[in-house]
Amino acid sequence: MSSAESGSAQVTAGKPGRARGRPRSFDRETALEKALLAFWEHGYEATSVADLTRAMDIGAPSLYAAFGDKRSLFEEVVQVYGARYGAFGQRALEEEPTAFAAVRRMLREAVAEYTVPGRPPGCLVIHAGANCSTPEVEDGLRQRRNANIAAIRDRIAAGVAAGELPPGTDASALARHTGAVIQGVSQQARDGASRTELEALVEIALAVWPRP
Known part of the structure; x- marks a missing residue:
C-alpha cells in the first residue's frame, strides 16, 4: 500500500489530507452497504476482493485502508446486517x-x-x-x-x-x-x-x- 493511499484512509471525505494524502473519494457507509449486499447475494467464499471493489466502486487499497482485509470487512458487514435486517x-x-x-x-x-x-x-x-x-x-x-x-x-x-x-x-x-x-x-x-x-x-x- 502506498503512503498516499494510507494517508487517504485517515481523513474524512471533503477534508484535505496530510502531506501526501488526499480526500477519501467515497462514503464509507454507502460502500459498506454495497459490500453487505454483495456478500448477501453471493456468500462469503464466492465473493472475491475484486467483486467487492467493483460493487463498492473503490480500489483495493482504499478497501484495505478503510475496512482491513476481506474477513474484517465481512465481520463488520455481519454486525450491520444483524442490526439493520436481522x-x-x-x-x-x-x-x-x-x-x-x-x-x-x-x-x-x-x-x-x-x-x-x-x-x-x-x-x-x-x-x-x-x-x-x-x-x-x-x-x-x-x-x-x-x-x-x-x-x-x-x-x-x-x-x-x-x-x-x-x-x-x-x-x-x-x-x-x-x-x-x-x-x-x-x-x-x-x-x-x-x-x-x-x-x-x-x-x-x-x-x-x-x-x-
Whole structure:
C-alpha cells in the first residue's frame, strides 16, 4: 500500500489530507452497504476482493485502508446486517407476551424480510456460511445461528414455566424446529418461493405447537 493511499484512509471525505494524502473519494457507509449486499447475494467464499471493489466502486487499497482485509470487512458487514435486517427475531422474543406469539411473529416476519423485492432473498447469516472453507468465518456464523436458537429455547422454557405451554414441552426440540423452519424459509426464498407460499409453510409449522 502506498503512503498516499494510507494517508487517504485517515481523513474524512471533503477534508484535505496530510502531506501526501488526499480526500477519501467515497462514503464509507454507502460502500459498506454495497459490500453487505454483495456478500448477501453471493456468500462469503464466492465473493472475491475484486467483486467487492467493483460493487463498492473503490480500489483495493482504499478497501484495505478503510475496512482491513476481506474477513474484517465481512465481520463488520455481519454486525450491520444483524442490526439493520436481522433484529426482527430478537424484537419478537422481547416484545410479544407469550412464547407462541413471539415465534409466530418471528416466522412471519422472517418470510417478509427474506422476500423483500429489490434485495437478495433469504438470510445473509444462513446463506453466507454455505460452502465456506474459512473456518473462522464458518464458526462465527454458526455461533450466531446457535445463539438465536438458544434465545428461542430460553423464551419457550420461560413460557413452560409460566404455564403458557404444557409442562412436558421439550423447549430445546421446539426451538430447533423453529430454527429449522427459519433456515428452510431462507433457502426456499433463495430458490424462488413466493411470500404467499412461505406464509402457508409457516402456518403449517406453527400447527405443531403444543397448547396449554
